[in-house]
Amino acid sequence: MTPNTAPRLVANHITVIRNRRKTVDDVSLTLNAGELTVLVGPNGAGKTTLVRAIIGLIASKGSVSFDGTSLRAMTPRARARAISYLPQGHEFHWPMSVDSIVALGREPHADPFSQTSAADRVAIERAMQATAVTEFSSRLIFELSGGERARVAIARALATEASVLIADEPTASLDERHQLxxxxxxxxxxxxxxxxxxIIHDLALAMRFADRVVVMHEGQIAANDTPALALTPDRIAEVFGISVNRVETPDGPLLIPSRAL
Structure with a gap:
């Protein structure tokens, strides 16, 4: 973790009510610069609903601020420049080239009729290099594997040069190598x-890569701490209904699911 972390996105008392039921119940969360926060929880815990509420895609109670400014006071374009969002699925619907897809990440910085600027080209190239997709730049997205498409989706988000990146299940449907x-x-x-x-489902990945783990359970936060403190065997048993074995490795502790409880 970088030592100079600072709050970028602060959500306070977020509540979402659907069908007269609180699917997210009075949740507060801060995302810090220089920090990978992993949000985990069983199916139906409210993870995706919380994220969509935070970025304003669904109605909610509470407040969200970016660098001290209310998100509700920001224009949609300003919010898009501040926060990049990767929804589930890495879905692409048009046979576009990889570089054209990554360039879409620059849309919040210009009107639809603007030419690609020098700053745009630099951001696009930087994003492609960071995600190692430059070699695919001229290929159509449908020619790539699932793992390659996932990297292209992240490159598109990086091209925005937003201060906050939110990814909903970025490792879903990927093999173990591409998850890593x-x-x-x-x-x-x-x-x-x-x-x-x-948002990820694999507790071993959360333990291995996260700086901070937030555990959601029944619409509320059950833990918000370092991986070792958030993902204790007792909490995992209570929230996920499974027992785990913790194994120490050269890369840090590893969680291995043992049995359902």
Missing amino acids: IVMDLLQRIAHDGTAVLA
């Missing part, structure tokens, strides 16, 4: 100064 590649990439992005929040 994506998590290592998100960690490096965070440690370069971006405030990164990633």
Whole structure:
């Protein structure tokens, strides 16, 4: 973790009510520069709902500020420059080239009729280099593997040069190698100064890569701490209904699921 962390995105008392039920109940969360925060919890815990509420995609109670400014007071374009959001799925619907897709990340910086500027080209190239997709730049997105598409999606978000990056299940449907590649990439992005929040299901990945782990359970935060303190065997048993074995490795502690409780 970088030593000079500072709050970038602060959410206070976020509550979401759907069908007369609180799916997110009075949750407060701060995302710090230079820190990879991983949000975990069982299915239905409210993780995606919380994220969508924080960035204003669904109605909620509470407040969210970016660098001290209320998100509600910011224009949609200003919010898009401040926060990059990767939804679930890495879905692409058009046969576009990789460089064209990454260039879409620059849209918040110009009107639809603007020419690509020198600053745009620098940001696009930097994002592609950071995610190691430059070699695919002229290929169509549908020609790439799932792991390669995931990196292109992250490159598009990086091209925005936002101070906050939020990724919803960026490792879903990827094999183990590409899960490690994506998590290592998100960690490096965070440690370069971006405030990164990633929703993932794999507790071993959370333990391995996160600077901070937030555990959600039944719409509330059950823990918000370092991985070792947030993901204790007792808490995992209570929240996830499983027992785990903790194994010390040269890369740090590893969680291995043992059995359902």
